[in-house]
Amino acid sequence: MRYGHSVAAVRRAEGALMARVAEGALMQRAAAGLAAVGADLLGRVYGARVVVLAGSGANGGDALFAAARLLRRGASGTAVLLSPERAHAEGLAAFRAAGGRVTGAEGGPAAIARADLVLDGITGIGGKGGLRPEAEPLAEAAHEARAAVVAVDLPSGVDADTGEVQGAAVRADATVTFGTYKPGLLVDPAAEHAGALRLVEIGLDPAELGPPELEALQHADVAALLPRPTGESDKYRRGVVGVVAGSERYPGAAVLAVSSAVRGGAGAVRYVGPGGTAVLAQHPETLVSDGSPRGAGRVQAWVVGPGLGDDARARTAVEEVLQAPVPALVDADGLRLLSPEAVRRREAPTLLTPHAGEAAALLGWSREDVEAGRLRAVRELAARFGATVLLKGSTTLVADPDPAVPVRANPTGTSWLATAGSGDVLSGLAGSLLAAGLPARDAGSTAAYLHGIAARLSTPPLTAPDLAAALPAAWQNVSGGA
Numbered sequence: 001m002r003y004g005h006s007v008a009a010v011r012r013a014e015g016a017l018m019a020r021v022a023e024g025a026l027m028q029r030a031a032a033g034l035a036a037v038g039a040d041l042l043g044r045v046y047g048a049r050v051v052v053l054a055g056s057g058a059n060g061g062d063a064l065f066a067a068a069r070l071l072r073r074g075a076s077g078t079a080v081l082l083s084p085e086r087a088h089a090e091g092l093a094a095f096r097a098a099g100g101r102v103t104g105a106e107g108g109p110a111a112i113a114r115a116d117l118v119l120d121g122i123t124g125i126g127g128k129g130g131l132r133p134e135a136e137p138l139a140e141a142a143h144e145a146r147a148a149v150v151a152v153d154l155p156s157g158v159d160a161d162t163g164e165v166q167g168a169a170v171r172a173d174a175t176v177t178f179g180t181y182k183p184g185l186l187v188d189p190a191a192e193h194a195g196a197l198r199l200v201e202i203g204l205d206p207a208e209l210g211p212p213e214l215e216a217l218q219h220a221d222v223a224a225l226l227p228r229p230t231g232e233s234d235k236y237r238r239g240v241v242g243v244v245a246g247s248e249r250y251p252g253a254a255v256l257a258v259s260s261a262v263r264g265g266a267g268a269v270r271y272v273g274p275g276g277t278a279v280l281a282q283h284p285e286t287l288v289s290d291g292s293p294r295g296a297g298r299v300q301a302w303v304v305g306p307g308l309g310d311d312a313r314a315r316t317a318v319e320e321v322l323q324a325p326v327p328a329l330v331d332a333d334g335l336r337l338l339s340p341e342a343v344r345r346r347e348a349p350t351l352l353t354p355h356a357g358e359a360a361a362l363l364g365w366s367r368e369d370v371e372a373g374r375l376r377a378v379r380e381l382a383a384r385f386g387a388t389v390l391l392k393g394s395t396t397l398v399a400d401p402d403p404a405v406p407v408r409a410n411p412t413g414t415s416w417l418a419t420a421g422s423g424d425v426l427s428g429l430a431g432s433l434l435a436a437g438l439p440a441r442d443a444g445s446t447a448a449y450l451h452g453i454a455a456r457l458s459t460p461p462l463t464a465p466d467l468a469a470a471l472p473a474a475w476q477n478v479s480g481g482a
């Protein structure tokens with residue numbers, strides 16, 4: 001698991017640790033880790049040109065000390081000081097002592113254009129708002145230069161706690177972060193600015209950090225969560241998932257949702273709706289009926305909504321699913337037929353899976369505001385509906401209705417998933433995992449993880465049926481065949 005801790009938690013744990021170690025020791029640990037990553041990216045340090053973008057805080061100090069280490073190994077270096085009179089004094093002294101040159105912001109772009117490595121030490125967890133105007137041309141020059149750009153702790157200009165980016169921000173090829181991940185490194189739009197992430201341990205005590213704001217599953221976590229049949233299993237004990245999807249107008253959604261539900265860990269799939277013939281043609285193992293959910297027989301979880309439309313039949317289906325005493329996943333058209341009160345009244349878990357447009361409609365926000373503030377949006381929805389909410393998109397987030405439970409950020413997405421019907425595949429898969437007994441947050445985040453891996457394993461440009469067909473390979477990829 002990767003954990004993302006808030007700035008307040010990091011400050012608390014750093015403060016406690018600093019009281020126990022020699023002055024400056026933490027910054028030296030950070031600088032050593034940063035220099036090692038810089039050396040790695042350079043391949044050959046001797047003769048390389050390093051440029052440090054140094055703000056006035058400790059983030060600039062880390063960058064200057066790291067550059068000094070590279071200079072002592074034969075690199076040459078220029079520090080671009082954004083506030084020359086307030087630069088980190090010890091870091092600057094070490095950099096100068098190692099032979100580094102110093103310039104003001106005006107000398108930055110020319111130095112950056114010739115650089116092999118740029119260390120972005122403008123701001124770290126102390127940054128507020130986007131980059132200030134004098135730093136913007138530096139960020140732009142770094143983006144255009146052929147140099148590798150390494151952000152120190154965070155890309156400067158992004159919000160560490162929320163992943164929001166207000167104004168200009170540095171775009172890095174890699175980010176070396178200290179002690180723990182920050183939520184902004186795991187959530188777009190900030191995550192997109194961070195590039196590859198490297199964590200450098202500096203000795204923070206997990207107990208002093210406290211609970212994370214955010215978690216990102218890794219292969220081993222997902223492998224441990226995936227349901228597995230045992231000797232005692234039969235198809236009913238493995239769970240039956242009911243899928244209410246598709247309509248005369250959108251028959252394909254039924255086929256897509258079932259195509260992933262049958263590959264999602266449940267023992268059987270019941271399909272309810274007008275698309276039974278098409279579903280059976282693709283998946284003869286499905287139990288189909290054309291009535292309403294109430295008369296369809298027992299299920300351990302329902303999926304309702306993909307391609308459902310909004311006629312009387314659709315309304316009845318959503319109503320009946322919400323009244324059922326089993327976990328329910330509501331997606332797509334189903335989300336338009338929901339009231340927060342009806343969801344809040346439920347005793348069994350509910351998982352809502354909106355994309356940004358659907359989330360915007362549910363919240364009364366603009367779509368842009370949801371995309372710019374994903375973490376706020378998903379938490380707000382979970383609170384309003386008293387439900388688990390999976391917000392789809394460039395970073396898929398899953399929030400529990402209890403605000404103390406960390407939000408899960410999915411690390412496996414790829415923009416190839418932006419293809420018609422891939423959301424239907426996700427909901428069938430997540431519903432199947434719910435039926436197999438996973439709690440809603442685990443079902444949603446595990447489904448998003450596998451969905452992303454399936455996309456990576458498919459040959460682009462991928463289609464929704466490709467994605468469903470790649471689920472067994474994704475499953476194997478994650479669990480190593482166990």
Ligand SMILES: NC(=O)C1=CN([C@@H]2O[C@H](COP(=O)(O)OP(=O)(O)OC[C@H]3O[C@@H](n4cnc5c(N)ncnc54)[C@H](O)[C@@H]3O)[C@@H](O)[C@H]2O)[C@@H](O)CC1
Binds near residue numbers: 015026132157202
């Ligand atoms: N506290 C610690 O124990 C450690 C801190 N470390 C580093 O220290 C960083 C935090 O240092 P600081 O608290 O000094 O804060 P920062 O270095 O992140 O930035 C604070 C400074 O930047 C200025 N500033 C804020 N927003 C700005 C903006 N938008 N544009 C330009 N300037 C802006 C502020 O006026 C302030 O002087 C971490 O991110 C990490 O890199 C590491 O050395 C590891 C140890």
Ligand SMILES: Nc1ncnc2c1ncn2[C@@H]1O[C@H](COP(=O)(O)OP(=O)(O)O)[C@@H](O)[C@H]1O
Binds near residue numbers: 392396422426
């Ligand atoms: N830019 C992107 N990067 C990563 N994943 C994306 C991106 N855009 C969409 N996705 C994913 O693709 C799926 C699309 O779902 P959805 O918007 O419901 O589409 P549809 O209704 O066509 O099935 C979701 O899982 C979403 O997270």
Ligand SMILES: [K+]
Binds near residue numbers: 123124
């Ligand atoms: K930085």
